[in-house]
Amino acid sequence: MPQRPARLVRSVDRIWFGPTGVALRTALRGAAGLVSPVWCIGCAEQDMVLCAPCAEELHLVTRTPFPAEDQALALPLLMEGQVLTVLPVSAAGRYEGLLARTVLGFKDHGAIGLSAALGPGLARALRLAAARALAEPGAEPAGEADGEPAGEADGEPAGEADGEPAGEADGEAAGEPGGLPSWLLVSPPPSLRSRLTRGFDPVQLLLDRALAISEPELRRLGLRPTRVPGLLRASRAAALSSLNPRHGRQKTRGARARRRRSVGSIELTPRGRSLLPGAQVLLVDDVLTSGSTLAELYRVLTAAGARVRGAAVFAAAPGPGAGLEFQLGRASPEA
Numbered sequence: 389m390p391q392r393p394a395r396l397v398r399s400v401d402r403i404w405f406g407p408t409g410v411a412l413r414t415a416l417r418g419a420a421g422l423v424s425p426v427w428c429i430g431c432a433e434q435d436m437v438l439c440a441p442c443a444e445e446l447h448l449v450t451r452t453p454f455p456a457e458d459q460a461l462a463l464p465l466l467m468e469g470q471v472l473t474v475l476p477v478s479a480a481g482r483y484e485g486l487l488a489r490t491v492l493g494f495k496d497h498g499a500i501g502l503s504a505a506l507g508p509g510l511a512r513a514l515r516l517a518a519a520r521a522l523a524e525p526g527a528e529p530a531g532e533a534d535g536e537p538a539g540e541a542d543g544e545p546a547g548e549a550d551g552e553p554a555g556e557a558d559g560e561a562a563g564e565p566g567g568l569p570s571w572l573l574v575s576p577p578p579s580l581r582s583r584l585t586r587g588f589d590p591v592q593l594l595l596d597r598a599l600a601i602s603e604p605e606l607r608r609l610g611l612r613p614t615r616v617p618g619l620l621r622a623s624r625a626a627a628l629s630s631l632n633p634r635h636g637r638q639k640t641r642g643a644r645a646r647r648r649r650s651v652g653s654i655e656l657t658p659r660g661r662s663l664l665p666g667a668q669v670l671l672v673d674d675v676l677t678s679g680s681t682l683a684e685l686y687r688v689l690t691a692a693g694a695r696v697r698g699a700a701v702f703a704a705a706p707g708p709g710a711g712l713e714f715q716l717g718r719a720s721p722e723a
Contacts, residue, residue, distance in 0.1 A: 428442055429442070429486075429489050429490050429493040429499065429502065430442030430445065430446075430486045430489060430490070437493070437499050437501055437502060438490070438501075438502060438505055442486060443505055445486055446486055446487065446490060446505055446506075446509075447505075447508070447509075449481045449482070449485075449486065449487055450480040450481040450487065450508070450509030450512065450702075451509075451512065452512075453478050453479060453480050453481075453509075453512045453513040453515075453516040454478070454479060454516075455476060455477070455478060455479075455520070456477045456478065456479035456676055456701065456704035457474045457475060457476055457477040457679075458474070459676075459704065459705075459706055460477065460676050460677070460678055460679030460682075460704075461678060461679065462678040462679040462680040462683050463475045463477065463679035463682060463683055464682075464683050464686045464687070468524065475679075475682065475683075475686060475696070475698065475699060476517070476520050476521070476698040476699070477517075477676055477679070477682065477698065477699040477700070477701060477704070478513045478514075478516040478517040478520060478698065478699070478700050478701070479513055479676060479700075479701045479702070479703060479704035480509035480510055480512055480513040480701070480702050480703065481509060481702070481703050481704075482703065482704060482705075482706070483675055483677075483703040483704060483705040483706075487703055488703070490502055490505065490506060491506070491674060491675060491702065491703055494506060494590060494594075495586070495590045495674070496586075498586075500588065500593065503593050503594055503597050504597065506594055506597070506702060507594055507596075507597025507598050507600070507601060508597075508598075508601055509702055510594050510595065510597070510598035510672075510700065510701075510702045511597075511598040511599075511601035511602035512602075513598075513700040513701060513702065514573075514598055514599075514602045514606065514613070514670070514672070514700045515602050515605055515606065515609070516700070517670055517698045517699060517700035518571070518606055518609050518611060518613075518670065518698075519609060520698055521670065521697035521698045522609060522610065522611070524697070568607060568610060568611055568612040569610075569611055569612065569668060570611075570612045570613075570614045570667075570668070571611045571612065571613055571614065571667075571668045571669065571670055571697070572614055572615075572616055572619070572663070572664075572667050572668065572669045572670070572694070573595060573599070573613055573614065573615045573669075573670050573672050574619060574620065574669050574670070574671055574672065574685065574689065575589075575591040575592060575595060575671070575672045575673060576591070576620070576654065576673060576681050576684075576685055577620045577621050577622050577654060578590075578591075578622070579622055580622060590674055591672060591673060591674050592615075592617070594674060594702060595615060595672050596615075599613060599615065611668075613670075616659075616663060618657055618659050618660075619656070619657060619659055619660035619663060619664060620654050620655070620656060620657060620660055620685075620688065621654070621655060621657050622653060622654065622655075623653055623654065623655045653684060654684050654685065654688050655688065656688065656692055660692060661692065664689060664692040664693060664694040665692060665693030665694070666693055666694070666695075667693075667694045667695070668694075668695055668697055669689055669694045669695065669696045669697060670696075670697055670698055670699065670700060671685050671686070671689075671696060671698070671699035671700070672699065672700050672701070673699065673700075673701045673702075674701060674702050674703070675701060675702065675703045675704070675705060676699075676701040676703070676704045676705065677705045682699050
């Protein structure tokens, strides 16, 4: 019985990404363009949200994930044995140029279809974050890992290892008995303002895409990625504050103001209080700026008894002293 959803997903994927699906999407884009014209987010070519050359460029700038924690001054400090370290954060690319425009188009301008182009980059960042966490001094052995380098997906349909759809949670934080240890993938809850204005959770949508790509390799590394919704929520004070136009958006604040504003903005749900104690956790967000949101996630989760092993983000903005080409005033990261 559990095999049926996986087979159905693979069948739909073959149709959607095959010649029939390509022809259907092309026709639908053309019809939509007659009603409401669209332009490429990268080069302004008409009738497509991301043209083939820009999609290839986006792939190139996100194909090699990298450690990004050194440029985020608000990230928490960790004591690993006798060594003081910063929470490791792995990023798919740098928040500039085409990548920044694509993230903005996806988050703030309703171009949800861009998640298909952004998802693979986050998948690569997830694989690097997991590999770095498993390489920590004193980390537990990585199970049945076969030593393949992180970042090279083999295209195996997600969830095929046990017939389970990618990222589907079973409510167990400790993993399957006798199987791979389960690691929870936790992202910040969207603000009330974000839910009302966007109508969707950008990070969760990207994470679903990324898991469909990266889950087989994460399992080979020796962990079972699990996305359990509803562990966290925005605090009542943060929800009301997000609706106040006088408080501005996260992007308009400096690092110190971001950190001060983030403290107390996230709280546990009853489900989170039940599942988080003892859980292994990877944090996931879209854009890393000061690190204040990840720091607040870390504070709340560790206080609940979880062990946060690292974080993955799609893009990393520069730290202090970076060039003027990074115009954060025009961006909308909430990390």
